[in-house]
Amino acid sequence: MGFYDVYINFKDFDYDAFFENVTSTEIKRILNKNKINIYDFLALLSPKAESFLEEMAQKAHALSLQHFGKTILLFTPMYIGNFCVNRCAYCGFNVDNNIKRKKLSPEEIEREAISIAKTGLKHILVLTGESPNATPVSYIIDAVKILKKYFDSVGIEVYPLTQEDYERMVEAGVDNLAVYQEVYDEKIYDRVHISGPKKDYHFRLDTPERGCKAKMRNVNIGALLGLNEWRREAFMSGLHANYLQNKYPDVCISISPPRIRPHAGCFDEVHNVSDKNIVQYLLALRIFMPYLGITLSTRERASFRDHLIPLGVTKMSAGVSTEVGGHSSNDKGEGQFEISDNRSVEEMKNVILSKGYQPVFKDWMQI
Amino acid sequence: MDLLKIGGIELKSRLFIGTGKFPSKKIIPDVIKSSETQVVTMAVRRVDLEAKEENILEYISKDVIWLPNTSGARNAEEAVRIARLARAMGCGDWVKIEVISDHKYLLPDNQETIKATEILSKEGFVVLPYMSPDLMSAKRLVDAGAAAVMPLGAPIGTNRGIRTKELIEILIDEIDLPIIVDAGIGKPSEAAEAMEMGAAAVLVNTAIATSDDPVNMAKAFSLAVIAGRTAYLSKLGATKKCAIASSPLTGFLNEGEF
Ligand code: SF4
Numbered sequence: 001m002g003f004y005d006v007y008i009n010f011k012d013f014d015y016d017a018f019f020e021n022v023t024s025t026e027i028k029r030i031l032n033k034n035k036i037n038i039y040d041f042l043a044l045l046s047p048k049a050e051s052f053l054e055e056m057a058q059k060a061h062a063l064s065l066q067h068f069g070k071t072i073l074l075f076t077p078m079y080i081g082n083f084c085v086n087r088c089a090y091c092g093f094n095v096d097n098n099i100k101r102k103k104l105s106p107e108e109i110e111r112e113a114i115s116i117a118k119t120g121l122k123h124i125l126v127l128t129g130e131s132p133n134a135t136p137v138s139y140i141i142d143a144v145k146i147l148k149k150y151f152d153s154v155g156i157e158v159y160p161l162t163q164e165d166y167e168r169m170v171e172a173g174v175d176n177l178a179v180y181q182e183v184y185d186e187k188i189y190d191r192v193h194i195s196g197p198k199k200d201y202h203f204r205l206d207t208p209e210r211g212c213k214a215k216m217r218n219v220n221i222g223a224l225l226g227l228n229e230w231r232r233e234a235f236m237s238g239l240h241a242n243y244l245q246n247k248y249p250d251v252c253i254s255i256s257p258p259r260i261r262p263h264a265g266c267f268d269e270v271h272n273v274s275d276k277n278i279v280q281y282l283l284a285l286r287i288f289m290p291y292l293g294i295t296l297s298t299r300e301r302a303s304f305r306d307h308l309i310p311l312g313v314t315k316m317s318a319g320v321s322t323e324v325g326g327h328s329s330n331d332k333g334e335g336q337f338e339i340s341d342n343r344s345v346e347e348m349k350n351v352i353l354s355k356g357y358q359p360v361f362k363d364w365m366q367i
Numbered sequence: 368m369d370l371l372k373i374g375g376i377e378l379k380s381r382l383f384i385g386t387g388k389f390p391s392k393k394i395i396p397d398v399i400k401s402s403e404t405q406v407v408t409m410a411v412r413r414v415d416l417e418a419k420e421e422n423i424l425e426y427i428s429k430d431v432i433w434l435p436n437t438s439g440a441r442n443a444e445e446a447v448r449i450a451r452l453a454r455a456m457g458c459g460d461w462v463k464i465e466v467i468s469d470h471k472y473l474l475p476d477n478q479e480t481i482k483a484t485e486i487l488s489k490e491g492f493v494v495l496p497y498m499s500p501d502l503m504s505a506k507r508l509v510d511a512g513a514a515a516v517m518p519l520g521a522p523i524g525t526n527r528g529i530r531t532k533e534l535i536e537i538l539i540d541e542i543d544l545p546i547i548v549d550a551g552i553g554k555p556s557e558a559a560e561a562m563e564m565g566a567a568a569v570l571v572n573t574a575i576a577t578s579d580d581p582v583n584m585a586k587a588f589s590l591a592v593i594a595g596r597t598a599y600l601s602k603l604g605a606t607k608k609c610a611i612a613s614s615p616l617t618g619f620l621n622e623g624e625f
C-alpha cells in the first residue's frame with residue numbers, strides 16, 4: 001500500500017458538507033484534546049476554525065516550545081542548474097520559457113560553496129530543474145561530494161529519483177530530501193503539468209516514500225499552495241506527512257507551505273491563499289503533528305516570516321538567491337521565482353535573536 | 368556529606384541540565400551558575416568547533432562535567448560513532464546515550480541503547496544511558512557497564528511530570544546504580560518528587576530553557592532538588608495504604624489478661 005490508497009479514500013470526500021457541520025463546540029473540544037485524529041485536523045482547517053486562530057496559536061506555540069524550544073535552524077538553497085524538460089504551468093524554469101539556462105561547473109560549485117560557507121551556514125539544499133541530460137544523477141552526486149567539504153548537512157531538491165538512486169545519494173552524504181507534490185488533486189496535477197516526465201502523478205506521489213526507504217534522515221514534503229483550494233491541499237499534505245511518519249518512524253518528516261510566487265511564465269488560475277490561511281494551516285499542522293518539522297522559505301515576506309517564528313516554524317532559509325550561481329558569479333542563470341525576503345544570513349540571525357529565539361546553524365553532521 | 372558518585376567522581380549537585388532549546392546560547396553560563404549544576408549535557412550534532420560564536424562548548428565552563436549526548440543516533444552503531452567523535456573533540460569521557468528511532472514520540476530504543484552501552488563502557492567511557500523505564504533493560508544496562516541509568520519520566524519535552532513513577536520506583540529499588548530521572552520533568556515540584564522517591568539526580572532541559580526566565584527557573588530547580596533530596600534523607604513519614612483504627616481489633620492482646 002502506498003499513499004495513493006489514502007488519497008483515493010478521500011477522493012470523493014464531501015469537504016463542503018464536512019466543513020458545514022463543524023461547530024464551535026467541536027473546535028473547542030478538539031483544542032482540549034492531547035492527541036487529535038485526522039478528522040479533528042480537518043476541522044481545524046475549516047472556515048469555522050478561523051474564529052479560533054488565537055486559541056490555536058496558543059496551543060501550537062506551547063507544543064512547539066515543548067518539542068523544539070526557542071530555536072530556528074537556518075539553511076540556504078543553492079541552485080546548480082536550471083535546465084528543465086518539463087512544462088509546469090506555474091514555474092519559471094519551464095522548458096518553454098525563454099530564460100538564460102546555466103549549470104555550474106565543479107569549480108563554480110566550489111566557489112559558490114565557499115561564498116555561502118563564509119556566512120556561517122552549515123546546512124545547504126541543492127536544487128536543479130529536471131534534466132537527466134544536463135544534470136544527471138552522477139552530476140548531482142559529484143556536486144554533493146564537493147559540498148560535503150563545506151557543509152555538515154546537504155539536502156537535495158531535484159527531480160524524483162528511484163530508490164536505488166536515493167541510496168547512492170545517501171551514500172554520497174545527502175541526508176535531506178525535499179520533494180513537493182505541488183498539487184495532490186490528480187486532475188489539477190494533470191492539467192498544470194503540461195508535459196514532461198513530471199506528468200507521472202504516481203511516480204511523484206511515491207517519491208518521498210522512496211526517499212524514506214533509502215534511509216534519508218529528513219524528508220520534506222508539501223503542496224504548492226494556490227494550485228487548488230488550499231484547505232484540501234493542506235489536509236492531503238498533513239495526511240501524507242502523517243502516513244510517512246507512521247510508516248517510517250526513524251525519518252524526520254517536515255512540511256513546507258509554499259505559495260505561488262511571480263515568475264517568468266504565466267499562470268493565472270491561482271486560488272487565493274491569504275496570510276491568515278497560511279497561519280491556520282501551520283497551526284493545524286502543529287497541533288496534529290507536534291514533532292513535525294515546518295520549513296518556511298523566502299517566498300514569504302520578511303515581516304510575515306518574523307511573525308510565524310513563534311507559531312511552530314522550525315527551519316527557515318536565509319541569504320537566498322534562486323539564480324544559478326547567484327552567490328558567487330556574475331554570469332548567473334535566471335531564477336525560478338521571485339523571492340520576497342532578501343535578508344542576509346546575518347540579518348536573519350539578528351531577527352531571530354531579537355524575537356527571543358536561537359538561530360541554529362548546525363543541527364546535523366555526517367558520522 | 369551526601370555526595371553522588373558517578374564514574375569515580377563525587378558530585379554535590381544532583382541537578383543535571385541540558386543546553387538545547389534555549390533562546391540564546393549566551394544565557395547558558397548564567398543558567399549554569401544559578402542552577403549550581405556540575406553536569407551539563409549538549410548535543411554533539413550541534414557542536415560546531417570551527418565557528419567560535421556558534422560553538423556551544425564556548426558557553427559551558429570547564430568547571431562542570433561535560434556530558435555530550437548522542438541525540439540524532441538511530442541505532443547503536445551511530446551512537447557509538449557520535450560518542451567517539453565527542454571524545455575526539457575534547458568533550459571528555461562521559462557520554463549520554465540517546466538512541467531514538469521514533470520521531471513521533473521520541474522514545475528511546477532500549478535494545479540499541481544496551482548494545483551501545485556495552486561497546487562504549489569497554490572503551491572506557493562513563494556511560495549514562497537514556498532509557499524507557501523497564502526493569503529487565505535496566506539490569507542489562509548494569510551488566511553492560513553503565514555508570515548510571517536515566518529513565519524517562521514522560522516523553523522528551525512533554526513537561527508532563529513523572530508519569531512512569533511506578534516503574535521508576537522499581538528501578539530505584541532494584542538497580543544498584545544511580546537512577547537519574549531524565550525527560551518529562553516540567554516543574555520544580557516534579558523534580559522534588561523524583562528526589563523524594565529516591566532518584567539520585569534529575570536532568571532538566573525544556574522546563575528551564577523554555578520558561579520566561581531561564582536563570583531564575585534554574586535556581587528554582589536547584590532548590591527543589593535540594594528540598595526533595597533532604598526530604599528523602601530525612602525519611603518521609605511512611606504513607607499507609609489502609610487506615611489504622613484508633614481502637615484496633617487486636618488491642619485486647621495488650622490488655623494483660625493472657
Ligand atoms: S517546477 Fe520543476 S519540473 Fe516544473 S518546470 Fe519548474 S523546475 Fe521544471
